[in-house]
Amino acid sequence: MILISQFVKKRRKQLKLTQEEFALRAGVALVVIRKIEQGKENLNLSSVNQVLKMFGHTVGPVSEK
Numbered sequence: 001m002i003l004i005s006q007f008v009k010k011r012r013k014q015l016k017l018t019q020e021e022f023a024l025r026a027g028v029a030l031v032v033i034r035k036i037e038q039g040k041e042n043l044n045l046s047s048v049n050q051v052l053k054m055f056g057h058t059v060g061p062v063s064e065k
Helices: 004-014 019-026 030-037 045-055
Strands: none
Touching: 004 030, 004 045, 019 030, 019 045, 030 045
16 A cells, blocks of 8 residues: 555656645645655645645545444
């Protein structure tokens, strides 16, 4: 399983974008991209989803059954 931090960094690099360029395209602050790529745990889900939408993905809570 690939971590969100690894996924975002890998896909950003495939697009040949700096963190700054990617943040502008995703419509988020540079610090959001940095925190995601560093694997920080206290991220706003809305911001993470805004970044992941660049690749056609989102995340959300998983219900336990």
